[in-house]
Amino acid sequence: MNGEVAIITENITKKFGEFTAVDKLNIKIPKGSIYGLLGPNGAGKSTAIRMFCGVLTPTEGKGEVFGLDVYKDAEKIKQNIGYMSQKFSLYEDLTVIENLNFYADIYSIPKKVKNERIEDIINMAGLNGREKNITKTLSGGWKQRLALGCCLMHKPRLLILDEPTAAVDPVSRRIFWQIIYKLAKQGITILVTTHYMDEAESCDEVAFIFGGKIIGKGNPKKIIEEKNAKNLEDVFIKYVEEQTGEKVQSSFDKIKFIQS
């Protein structure tokens, strides 16, 4: 459809039985950009991402990743993307180096460059000296940088990160995003979901998803202006209030037995 986009979809839809998790989603992610997917729990972010990765088959609609069809060319798409799922999913009983070797071999990285690449990843993730540690024993920040390293192994053109910073401390979060910026500078397209609005504000473009639908998208700064809000968090809350027709407030008043 377009040479300049990494992902483009047309009314892409995913149903689980009767339930529609992603409803006629239209999205266009330019190459080389950092694109943020925002929305409350259960909005359908992960489901949408899984369709782009070829993990789930869409129920309806069209979708292309680098001009490859999500129905027919799922296997080819997989060669071009690095995917970090929401749940940490490296082999916890393997050591750091065993996990890295595993991904290098699964992607058939040529033997000549394999060691060099693994070394680079270890340096990037700051895992020097921890190569022989069992992955389970690593702390959150390291685990997540190792996971990122594993999905960079085959030099993907598109990086899809599903809540990569959900379980890490602020320092690790900062380090992680510095890596993301560097990768973006090298021309890698990045699609990321997050619940942290400061992270979202540093995206080139964001899309808000609610109930499987996109309810607003664009450059974060512009959205804030348009919505006349203080920051993106305000925008997020305004969107949710518009959608549910209710003020976002705690229902604490309803728990009578604690107050009495």
Added chain:
Amino acid sequence: MNMSLRRLMTIVKKEFIHIKRDKASLGMAIMMPIVFIMLFGYAVNTDVENIKIAVMDTDHTVQSRELVSKFKNSDYFCPDVYVKSTKELEKLIDNGDVKAGIIIPSGFSKKIKTGKNPQMQLIIDGTDPTIARTALQNGMMLTEMYSVKIQEKELIKKGLNNNKSKNIDVRTRVWYNPNLESTKFTIPGLIGLIMQNITVMLTAFSLVREKENGTLELLIVTPIKSAELILGKMIPYIFIGSIDFLIALFFGSYLFQVPIEGSLFLLIVLGFGFVICSLAIGMLISTIAQNQAQAMQMTIFFILPSVLLSGFIFPMEAMPKLIQSAGYFIPLTYFLKILRGIILKGIGLNYLWKEVIILFNFGMILLIFASIRFKKKLD
């Protein structure tokens, strides 16, 4: 479909690391055949010996005591309890203290001496048919033999020795297991059954575990092919399964003194084939189940009926046709024939080729089916 040896070996290596790090599971996999063979080998024994019986002897003669001692000298009975009344006898049988009772009425020896038919009563608790059948058959046989002997003696005394009755002399001969010991029949079957259960369980969880841990989602986005994944996951377990088979075979045949009459080499080769077959069944379960609990249920759903349908306990010939034909869809059925054929009868491929071909095809079809069933998708 072009498989990559490198990717296949990567999966194999990873699985070996999982196994190596999970010492408890590995220990279980090795201990299971030993424990199961011993447990089941000793428990599944239909040779009933030392049945406790009560004796009510109201005759009190040499002959009646001789008859009781005949019971005692056979391995089947243990006539240690003496009672005075039928009431007492009834109570003992009701309690389950004895499984049978013999009542020798007064006048028993007199009848023998006068050449009349002596009478006695054998009362049997029929709740356990195996015990009851043994007691009935052997009790009848013992008394018959005894009365024939007595009557012959009497006849000799009376000088009527020479007109020996010309009965048909039937000589039966039982082959392969001349003493009809049930362990001989049970142990080869047990080896097969245990092998099936262990190996199916080894692989039934392998894919669902990754599904539950979320690692499957990452595998899905890699270039791995389903056949590489399925085969790669099976190969380490083929090793373990084969070791299990050797352990089961050794313990079964050594502990229970069941010698292997046929070719040990052939037995091991075919055992290896059967291991692959059952591992493929486990793998298929793993591709169907959504989580480990489901995998467990499916495994049980397969294992339990296979105990009966394969002819492990009851001969298939005694089952209704429909149930019999269900047995033909279980690889264990064929492996049991192979095991019993080679271990007990000492026969070789010239008799067993049909079973071998069927088993081979089963393995191939199951593997191909599992590979096709496993889609690189989560939905």
